[in-house]
Amino acid sequence: MQRNVRAHVTLLMKVFAMSNSTRMSVAVCKHVSRIRGTPPKRNFTHTHHSSCTLTEPLTKTCQLDGVRKIIMTNQKTRNALSLQMMEDLISNITLNQDDPALRCIVLYGEGKVFSAGHNLKELTTNEGTEYHNQVFSTCTRLMLGIMQCPVPVVAVVEGLAAAAGCQLVATCDIAICTENSSFSTPGANFGIFCSTPGIAVCRAVPRKVAAQMLFTGLPLTAHEALQAGLISKIVTRENLDEEVQKVVDAICHKSRSVMELGKKFLYEQLEMDIITAYRDGQEIMVNNLSMVDCQEGIRSFIEKRQPVWTHGFEKCH
Amino acid sequence: MQRNVRAHVTLLMKVFAMSNSTRMSVAVCKHVSRIRGTPPKRNFTHTHHSSCTLTEPLTKTCQLDGVRKIIMTNQKTRNALSLQMMEDLISNITLNQDDPALRCIVLYGEGKVFSAGHNLKELTTNEGTEYHNQVFSTCTRLMLGIMQCPVPVVAVVEGLAAAAGCQLVATCDIAICTENSSFSTPGANFGIFCSTPGIAVCRAVPRKVAAQMLFTGLPLTAHEALQAGLISKIVTRENLDEEVQKVVDAICHKSRSVMELGKKFLYEQLEMDIITAYRDGQEIMVNNLSMVDCQEGIRSFIEKRQPVWTHGFEKCH
Amino acid sequence: MQRNVRAHVTLLMKVFAMSNSTRMSVAVCKHVSRIRGTPPKRNFTHTHHSSCTLTEPLTKTCQLDGVRKIIMTNQKTRNALSLQMMEDLISNITLNQDDPALRCIVLYGEGKVFSAGHNLKELTTNEGTEYHNQVFSTCTRLMLGIMQCPVPVVAVVEGLAAAAGCQLVATCDIAICTENSSFSTPGANFGIFCSTPGIAVCRAVPRKVAAQMLFTGLPLTAHEALQAGLISKIVTRENLDEEVQKVVDAICHKSRSVMELGKKFLYEQLEMDIITAYRDGQEIMVNNLSMVDCQEGIRSFIEKRQPVWTHGFEKCH
Numbered sequence: 001m002q003r004n005v006r007a008h009v010t011l012l013m014k015v016f017a018m019s020n021s022t023r024m025s026v027a028v029c030k031h032v033s034r035i036r037g038t039p040p041k042r043n044f045t046h047t048h049h050s051s052c053t054l055t056e057p058l059t060k061t062c063q064l065d066g067v068r069k070i071i072m073t074n075q076k077t078r079n080a081l082s083l084q085m086m087e088d089l090i091s092n093i094t095l096n097q098d099d100p101a102l103r104c105i106v107l108y109g110e111g112k113v114f115s116a117g118h119n120l121k122e123l124t125t126n127e128g129t130e131y132h133n134q135v136f137s138t139c140t141r142l143m144l145g146i147m148q149c150p151v152p153v154v155a156v157v158e159g160l161a162a163a164a165g166c167q168l169v170a171t172c173d174i175a176i177c178t179e180n181s182s183f184s185t186p187g188a189n190f191g192i193f194c195s196t197p198g199i200a201v202c203r204a205v206p207r208k209v210a211a212q213m214l215f216t217g218l219p220l221t222a223h224e225a226l227q228a229g230l231i232s233k234i235v236t237r238e239n240l241d242e243e244v245q246k247v248v249d250a251i252c253h254k255s256r257s258v259m260e261l262g263k264k265f266l267y268e269q270l271e272m273d274i275i276t277a278y279r280d281g282q283e284i285m286v287n288n289l290s291m292v293d294c295q296e297g298i299r300s301f302i303e304k305r306q307p308v309w310t311h312g313f314e315k316c317h
Numbered sequence: 318m319q320r321n322v323r324a325h326v327t328l329l330m331k332v333f334a335m336s337n338s339t340r341m342s343v344a345v346c347k348h349v350s351r352i353r354g355t356p357p358k359r360n361f362t363h364t365h366h367s368s369c370t371l372t373e374p375l376t377k378t379c380q381l382d383g384v385r386k387i388i389m390t391n392q393k394t395r396n397a398l399s400l401q402m403m404e405d406l407i408s409n410i411t412l413n414q415d416d417p418a419l420r421c422i423v424l425y426g427e428g429k430v431f432s433a434g435h436n437l438k439e440l441t442t443n444e445g446t447e448y449h450n451q452v453f454s455t456c457t458r459l460m461l462g463i464m465q466c467p468v469p470v471v472a473v474v475e476g477l478a479a480a481a482g483c484q485l486v487a488t489c490d491i492a493i494c495t496e497n498s499s500f501s502t503p504g505a506n507f508g509i510f511c512s513t514p515g516i517a518v519c520r521a522v523p524r525k526v527a528a529q530m531l532f533t534g535l536p537l538t539a540h541e542a543l544q545a546g547l548i549s550k551i552v553t554r555e556n557l558d559e560e561v562q563k564v565v566d567a568i569c570h571k572s573r574s575v576m577e578l579g580k581k582f583l584y585e586q587l588e589m590d591i592i593t594a595y596r597d598g599q600e601i602m603v604n605n606l607s608m609v610d611c612q613e614g615i616r617s618f619i620e621k622r623q624p625v626w627t628h629g630f631e632k633c634h
Numbered sequence: 635m636q637r638n639v640r641a642h643v644t645l646l647m648k649v650f651a652m653s654n655s656t657r658m659s660v661a662v663c664k665h666v667s668r669i670r671g672t673p674p675k676r677n678f679t680h681t682h683h684s685s686c687t688l689t690e691p692l693t694k695t696c697q698l699d700g701v702r703k704i705i706m707t708n709q710k711t712r713n714a715l716s717l718q719m720m721e722d723l724i725s726n727i728t729l730n731q732d733d734p735a736l737r738c739i740v741l742y743g744e745g746k747v748f749s750a751g752h753n754l755k756e757l758t759t760n761e762g763t764e765y766h767n768q769v770f771s772t773c774t775r776l777m778l779g780i781m782q783c784p785v786p787v788v789a790v791v792e793g794l795a796a797a798a799g800c801q802l803v804a805t806c807d808i809a810i811c812t813e814n815s816s817f818s819t820p821g822a823n824f825g826i827f828c829s830t831p832g833i834a835v836c837r838a839v840p841r842k843v844a845a846q847m848l849f850t851g852l853p854l855t856a857h858e859a860l861q862a863g864l865i866s867k868i869v870t871r872e873n874l875d876e877e878v879q880k881v882v883d884a885i886c887h888k889s890r891s892v893m894e895l896g897k898k899f900l901y902e903q904l905e906m907d908i909i910t911a912y913r914d915g916q917e918i919m920v921n922n923l924s925m926v927d928c929q930e931g932i933r934s935f936i937e938k939r940q941p942v943w944t945h946g947f948e949k950c951h
Contacts, residue, residue: 120615123606125633132606136599144595152849173845188571191614191624192605193579196598199586204842206546207587208521211490214579215469216567227544227861229840250850254822262827262848269833270841271590273905278778281830282770288826289757289766297825298754307825316759437932440923442950449923453916461912505888508931508941509922510896513915516903523863524904525838528807531896532786533884544861588907 059088066103066252068092071110078116079109081164083131085119086138090145097150100311103259104251105153106244107172109165114155114181117163117197120190136196139164143171143200147267150260152251156244157181158237160219167197170204170230173263176244178237183225186217205230255293256311262288290315376405383420383569385409388427395433396426398481400448402436403455407462414467417628420576421568422470423561424489426482431472431498434480434514437507453513456481460488460517464584467577469568473561474498475554477536484514487521487547490580493561495554500542503534522547572610573628579605607632693722700737700886702726705744712750713743715798717765719753720772724779731784734945737893738885739787740878741806743799748789748815751797751831754824770830773798777805777834781901784894786885790878791815792871794853801831804838804864807897810878812871817859820851839864889927890945896922924949 058074070092072079079085093105109115122135146153146168155161155172162184169175169183185194185201194201194214202210205228213220225231235243251259265284269277288294292314293307300307375391387409389396396402410422426432439452463470463485472478472489479501486492486500502511502518511518511531519527522545530537542548552560568576582601586594605611609631610624617624692708704726706713713719727739743749756769780787780802789795789806796818803809803817819828819835828835828848836844839862847854859865869877885893899918903911922928926948927941934941 120618123611124615125607125612129603129607132603133599136602140595140599144592147591152845173842173849175842188575188579189614190618191572191575191608191611191626192602193575193582195579195582195586195601195605196595198579198583199591199594199598202583202587203591204840206521206523206840208490208492208546208549211469211583212549212564214583215490215576216564217571218563218567228546229842229862232842232846246852247846247850250852254851255825258822258825258827259849262822262829262832265827265829266832266836266845266848267591269829270836274781274833274837275778277833278774278830281833282767282774284829285770285826286763286766288829290759290763291825294757294825295759297823298758301754301824309825437935440928441932442924442929446920446924449920450916453919457912457916461909464908505892505896506931507935508889508892508925508928508943509919510892510899512896512899512903512918512922513912515896515900516908516911516915519900519904520908523838523840525807525809525863525866528786528900529866529881531900532807532893533881534888535880535884545863 057088058082058085059092061092063102066101067248068102068105069108070105071108072115073110075111075113077119078113078160079111079165080116080119081139081142081168082119082122083135083138086135086142090138090142093142093145093149093153100256102151103256104151104248105149106248107153107155107168109157109159109161112159113165114157114159114161115165115168116160117165117167117187117194118192123192139167139196143167146171146173148264150263151256152259152263154244154247154251156240157183157231158240160184162219163187163194163197166213166230167194167200170197170200174232174247175230176233176235176240176247177222177225177231178240179222179234180237181222181225181231181234182219183213183222183230184217184219185213186219188214189217201230204228255291255297255307255309257291257313258288258293258297261291261313292316374405375399375402376409378409380419383418384565385419385422386425387422388425389432390427392428392430394436395430395477396428396482397433397436398456398459398485399436399439400452400455403452403459407455407459410459410462410466410470417573419468420573421468421565422466423565424470424472424485426474426476426478429476430482431474431476431478432482432485433477434482434484434504434511435509440509456484456513460484463488463490465581467580468573469576469580471561471564471568473557474500474548475557477501479536480504480511480514483530483547484511484517487514487517491549491564492547493550493552493557493564494539494542494548495557496539496551497554498539498542498548498551499536500530500539500547501534501536502530503536505531506534518547521545572614572624572626574608574630575605575610575614578608578630609633691722692716692719693726695726697736700735701882702736702739703742704739705742706749707744709745709747711753712747712794713745713799714750714753715773715776715802716753716756717769717772720769720776724772724776727776727779727783727787734890736785737890738785738882739783740882741787741789741802743791743793743795746793747799748791748793748795749799749802750794751799751801751821751828752826757826773801773830777801780805780807782898784897785890786893786897788878788881788885790874791817791865792874794818796853797821797828797831800847800864801828801834804831804834808866808881809864810867810869810874810881811856811859811865812874813856813868814871815856815859815865815868816853817847817856817864818851818853819847820853822848823851835864838862889925889931889941889943891925891947892922892927892931895925895947926950 060071060073062069152173155169155175157169157177160182161169166183166185185197187194198214209228222234226234269281293309295316297307377388377390379386469490472486472492474486474494477499478486483500483502502514504511515531526545539551543551586598610626612633614624694705694707696703786807789803789809791803791811794816795803800817800819819831821828832848843862856868860868903915927943929950931941
């Protein structure tokens with residue numbers, strides 16, 4: 001623990017490699033402060049959107065050493081994916097996402113609930129069909145936005161992820177959770193079958209696991225979620241930051257452009273028959289080999305040294 | 318145990334909410350009687366089909382509190398999925414399935430074998446190609462009938478599920494089994510590769526698990542089946558009824574029409590690319606929100622009370 | 635152990651049922667000799683290809699009792715899937731593969747690494763785009779060749795399977811590994827995202843497992859690989875031969891033609907929607923029933939005796 005504290009202080013002393021942005025303020029990321037035994041302080045400079053200057057910000061964001069942390073901070077709604085929350089997440093994910101300085105996004109939920117899903121109050125007939133259409137098309141934009149994001153998006157779950165909150169976890173490229181976490185799609189309890197969460201969940205876990213979640217609304221424990229493939233790794237709360245850092249380091253150690261090319265094709269080939277996938281995959285591999293960063297990677301391996309990436313798509317001549 | 322007995326007696330004392338049917342007789346469901354330490358009594362009034370009045374009935378069926386139990390009772394053939402057995406199952410599943418009183422179907426196999434699959438005696442050349450065509454088209458009708466059934470179908474397995482019997486388990490929406498259960502697709506041992514069982518099994522478990530089952534014919538234990546996703550839950554024989562009841566209660570607690578809408582889209586979207594799935598899914602969600610039962614569900618949540626469902630598809634004005 | 639030694643000696647004393655081949659020499663398969671506590675002797679007669687008579691052979695192959703063992707023996711490159719290694723594997727897999735005497739192929743990697751994947755030295759710009767195209771089209775031919783092989787292909791992994799080596803494991807019909815094995819797709823560390831390995835891995839394991847492997851490059855342990863479905867079974871090194879033999883025996887006990895028909899349809903139906911799969915599957919089943927070997931299998935079951943297969947596709951009259 002003592003070592004963690006020192007590492008943390010060192011981290012804070014580094015110069016922030018913030019992406020240059022008019023919309024994202026410089027923020028001191030205190031998310032990990034609980035490792036010092038104190039509750040997180042609320043001295044963040046929050047993200048402000050021109051469209052919501054009168055409302056309380058729902059997320060806080062900071063970027064350090066290529067890693068953008070996006071934290072849902074609306075504990076009073078259990079981080080409900082209200083229209084505004086989804087727009088905030090989309091903004092925070094897409095903002096300057098083509099900046100080479102950005103290498104990985106990590107998504108947190110503050111408090112005991114990662115996210116409880118859509119805000120039921122937005123789903124009453126009072127809001128009207130047009131509003132409902134907007135809610136679900138925004139939700140789709142968020143989910144596809146994560147898949148189309150050029151850098152890996154990692155969900156870190158400490159607590160409950162329910163309904164569209166579970167969809168969010170299922171959609172992220174990688175998901176790490178603490179042992180006390182749980183995952184459910186209980187919408188039918190309230191008359192809304194989790195049809196869109198089911199799209200992401202069914203593509204992440206065996207269909208009987210998905211069906212049981214959707215038809216009963218009963219939660220998976222963290223261990224059941226790991227077994228089903230919904231979660232990449234379970235860690236103790238104590239080891240959480242360390243394990244997240246390992247994953248983030250492994251990602252940041254690589255060339256951004258190579259990862260971008262790989263992520264794009266990964267989700268494309270999942271939808272292809274295997275013959276088409278291999279036909280397109282061969283081409284992707286040969287293109288990958290022609291990149292400067294690839295040839296640098298191979299040389300560094302042969303020469304037994306660390307690679308020096310450009311993080312760009314330049315080709316060798 | 319004492320508590321279980323009392324609960325069971327209470328259950329039997331309730332008035333049966335039988336669906337009105339000319340083909341399904343009122344039946345006292347004694348399946349759970351073994352919890353009292355006595356063997357099941359054979360005093361069922363069996364299902365009779367006009368087409369098979371001269372043959373022994375192969376299933377028994379009862380419906381109570383929205384739950385239809387269908388029990389395969391042909392122990393001497395190890396609940397073989399003979400043409401007649403499959404027709405019986407189809408009849409019992411489809412009978413009055415649009416009756417709002419029906420909310421869940423639970424499928425059991427009496428004896429040590431849930432089902433041993435097709436009846437090999439029906440598959441000899443003596444029967445002829447036309448008969449074989451009929452066997453397999455009926456099998457397809459049974460499997461698709463389970464997926465298209467408007468209410469969830471739960472398999473409860475106590476023992477072996479083999480070949481088409483394993484296909485049946487893989488096809489049900491939810492499957493619960495006891496620890497001593499096992500699952501196999503051993504057809505190739507007898508010269509019939511389990512090609513159609515493989516269709517359901519491959520869609521339920523990782524492909525290497527399916528391939529090992531199909532190529533070796535060796536069984537999965539209950540724990541291997543759970544790990545692979547073929548089974549939703551393993552329970553001890555002692556806790557079986559209680560656990561089945563939990564799942565059934567979770568299903569019956571919800572609006573039938575919401576579940577029907579959700580189940581239909583679940584199996585549709587599994588076959589779609591993700592973009593199409595989300596496009597259609599948004600529409601499904603917005604339609605779901607316009608249902609009376611959905612708005613009642615949301616109100617009940619906000620008002621912290623139990624919802625009162627219509628179980629219908631009426632829309633809000 | 636004593637029993638194993640005796641079984642092994644008996645095995646060696648049997649007459650080899652070698653396929654008649656001008657390219658594959660008679661070879662004494664000593665792979666299992668380590669069970670006697672001695673290192674494998676290098677007295678194999680290696681496979682020689684007319685196209686590579688000047689290079690050291692990269693594999694050794696033997697066939698006994700219907701089982702063809704193909705062993706990658708290029709430890710100094712950690713069994714790299716060089717162009718030549720892939721061509722060797724393709725030759726060894728396709729050679730006389732329609733010979734009824736061949737019933738199963740088992741693929742080993744000699745040494746601590748099953749296979750480390752493509753040979754990075756072949757992927758530099760020195761080799762040129764045309765060569766790279768050849769490498770990846772050959773890799774596709776190898777992978778599809780395993781899926782299209784008329785007999786099951788079993789991978790036996792003792793150690794690391796990385797990148798295209800992991801793809802090879804993911805592609806084999808069945809995979810058995812020892813407890814110390816590990817599996818990774820670390821290409822992005824060297825600037826080459828494992829896009830084509832990802833095609834096989836994504837179809838074998840849940841997508842979050844695949845994504846974590848591809849984006850971090852971190853390995854799965856044997857137990858994680860089993861949990862994810864990448865591996866069919868984990869065994870101790872001591873029990874490896876016995877367990878492989880069980881799987882091989884289960885395969886060889888069946889009719890070759892029935893297995894061929896089943897394997898072909900298995901990979902076809904995986905790409906179909908479920909309605910089409912069942913429509914085609916019914917036809918496959920009825921055709922299967924018309925085969926002499928199928929009717930023999932059914933009769934042998936009814937008559938409680940061992941079946942006598944023709945291993946051919948002859949139909950009943």
